Amino acid sequence: MVNQKYLDKAEVLIEALPYIQRFNRKIVVIKYGGSAMLDEELKRNVIKDAVLLKLVGFKPIIVHGGGKEISRWVGKVGMEPRFINGLRVTDKDTMEIAEMVLAKVNKELVTLVESLGVQAVGVSGKDGGLLQCRKKLSKGEDIGYVGEVTKVNPKILQDLLERDFLPIVFPIGFDENFDTYNINADDAACAIAEAVNAEKLAFLSDIEGVYRDAEDPSTLISELRVDEAQQLITDGHVGGGMIPKLKNCIDAIENGVNRVHILDGRIPHSLLLEIFTNKGIGTAILKDDGEKYYNEHA
Numbered sequence: 001m002v003n004q005k006y007l008d009k010a011e012v013l014i015e016a017l018p019y020i021q022r023f024n025r026k027i028v029v030i031k032y033g034g035s036a037m038l039d040e041e042l043k044r045n046v047i048k049d050a051v052l053l054k055l056v057g058f059k060p061i062i063v064h065g066g067g068k069e070i071s072r073w074v075g076k077v078g079m080e081p082r083f084i085n086g087l088r089v090t091d092k093d094t095m096e097i098a099e100m101v102l103a104k105v106n107k108e109l110v111t112l113v114e115s116l117g118v119q120a121v122g123v124s125g126k127d128g129g130l131l132q133c134r135k136k137l138s139k140g141e142d143i144g145y146v147g148e149v150t151k152v153n154p155k156i157l158q159d160l161l162e163r164d165f166l167p168i169v170f171p172i173g174f175d176e177n178f179d180t181y182n183i184n185a186d187d188a189a190c191a192i193a194e195a196v197n198a199e200k201l202a203f204l205s206d207i208e209g210v211y212r213d214a215e216d217p218s219t220l221i222s223e224l225r226v227d228e229a230q231q232l233i234t235d236g237h238v239g240g241g242m243i244p245k246l247k248n249c250i251d252a253i254e255n256g257v258n259r260v261h262i263l264d265g266r267i268p269h270s271l272l273l274e275i276f277t278n279k280g281i282g283t284a285i286l287k288d289d290g291e292k293y294y295n296e297h298a
């Protein structure tokens with residue numbers, strides 16, 4: 001008798017087969033942020049997942065933020081953070097630190113990928129004019145060097161993918177006067193996914209996914225069409241922090257990305273569990289005519 005344990009393992013690998021086939025040579029943009037950036041073990045796991053995606057033939061692009069590192073360094077150099085309406089102001093000095101810290105985090109990620117045998121190249125949104133931006137006001141207030149993307153020039157990413165590198169992007173760009181701006185990493189990932197015609201965009205953050213009832217974690221939604229997502233926002237069913245995320249997801253799908261996934265980066269290998277299983281682990285957002293692979297009510 002063959003041990004059931006082995007059969008189960010084989011089953012898991014076979015379940016991955018159609019996805020390996022379907023997403024071969026397809027671009028998958030991974031927004032990497034949240035706790036999974038702070039914990040070394042989780043960090044290694046995320047990077048291993050991206051490396052695995054690369055090695056089975058997908059074309060991953062990682063877009064990352066600085067997490068708590070930027071605030072930590074602002075404190076370390078003894079700068080007093082300034083706030084307007086509860087939002088931190090990014091003045092010239094803060095911007096300088098943010099750029100240094102993000103570049104450092106970026107090279108750490110490049111090193112991790114390289115240590116796993118895949119060639120990675122780190123780029124900022126400045127390189128090759130990848131992310132062009134302008135000052136973003138927050139509720140009409142000027143909060144400093146915070147930018148919103150106005151244009152993406154994806155050539156640098158396309159060239160790197162063509163040559164089989166794994167691009168790792170940090171979201172800093174310049175405006176038309178070549179002033180430097182910090183860009184929200186979710187927004188940057190979304191704009192990049194649209195510009196490169198990504199098959200998938202996956203957000204790794206500190207939330208399991210979208211809930212039907214924001215107060216009740218047992219109502220995690222497995223698959224959601226764009227119109228349903230829009231409805232959730234209109235009906236006021238999604239919590240405050242989720243609204244901009246969901247809007248980004250809707251925007252990405254309306255601009256050509258096939259599927260967007262909201263995943264919990266605190267769960268080890270959530271990326272693999274989402275992409276290589278039928279049921280996934282987070283919330284998948286699909287086009288209005290998107291085929292649901294898995295019916296939560298079935």
Ligand SMILES: NC(=[NH2+])NCCC[C@H](N)C(=O)O
Binds near residue numbers: 276283
């Ligand atoms: N949360 C979900 N229901 N995910 C389904 C994922 C299906 C498939 N593995 C994909 O990557 O598209």
